[in-house]
Amino acid sequence: MxxxxxxxxxxxxxLIAITATLGVVSAWSTWNIYFxxxxxxxxxxxxxxxxxxxxxxxxxxxxxxxxxxxxxTAVVFVVWLRRARLNSETxxxxxxxxxxxxxxxxxxxPVVNLWFPYQVVSDVWKASNPDTPRRLETLQAERxxxxxxxxxxxxxxxxxxxxxxxFVIQQVAAVVTYEDKPTxxxxxxxxxxxxxxxxxxxxxxxxxxxxxxxITRWQSPPRGVS
Numbered sequence: 001m002x003x004x005x006x007x008x009x010x011x012x013x014x015l016i017a018i019t020a021t022l023g024v025v026s027a028w029s030t031w032n033i034y035f036x037x038x039x040x041x042x043x044x045x046x047x048x049x050x051x052x053x054x055x056x057x058x059x060x061x062x063x064x065x066x067x068x069x070x071x072x073t074a075v076v077f078v079v080w081l082r083r084a085r086l087n088s089e090t091x092x093x094x095x096x097x098x099x100x101x102x103x104x105x106x107x108x109x110p111v112v113n114l115w116f117p118y119q120v121v122s123d124v125w126k127a128s129n130p131d132t133p134r135r136l137e138t139l140q141a142e143r144x145x146x147x148x149x150x151x152x153x154x155x156x157x158x159x160x161x162x163x164x165x166x167f168v169i170q171q172v173a174a175v176v177t178y179e180d181k182p183t184x185x186x187x188x189x190x191x192x193x194x195x196x197x198x199x200x201x202x203x204x205x206x207x208x209x210x211x212x213x214x215i216t217r218w219q220s221p222p223r224g225v226s
């Protein structure tokens with residue numbers, strides 16, 4: 001019997017949506033601070049230090065909320081993914097590119113977390129797809145002959161592309177804009193980078209929600225595998 005994934009899939013989708021929404025709110029808060037700073041340095045008498053502190057507190061509150069939501073989302077999603085991985089091994093007797101340990105480890109190990117998670121999710125997708133033959137030699141390399149019968153997902157490729165792009169932008173922006181006394185120009189660059197990062201993460205969130213729902217549909221209700 002296949003393990004139930006519908007409940008975890010639904011909760012994962014809701015949490016991903018909440019986290020993505022908080023990211024959008026975070027981007028808005030960042031722009032709010034930037035515009036307040038711009039007015040403050042232009043000697044706008046309607047903006048004082050108290051306004052800047054209030055905006056900063058709002059940004060910190062949103063950041064902490066998003067951080068907490070991200071942790072909870074990650075835990076629930078990984079639990080769902082592990083259960084879906086076990087089901088996919090029952091549905092389709094294939095060798096996945098990564099062992100079960102990488103379902104969790106792929107997300108936390110430096111360097112390999114840039115592509116291992118995609119491979120794990122992609123193989124679960126392929127093995128869960130009803131159009132995939134039950135018995136293949138391997139799912140290890142797309143150049144291998146058996147995999148010409150396996151249909152992947154462009155949505156998953158775009159999902160991971162957005163995720164990695166957001167990570168790279170965030171890291172580059174942190175290095176480029178780091179200064180003890182940042183200028184307004186550097187603040188603007190950081191704000192734009194943060195907005196782009198949150199936008200990419202939001203798109204990534206929508207795409208992985210679609211993937212979670214599709215894999216869940218394939219694996220629910222339990223079906224025979226004989």
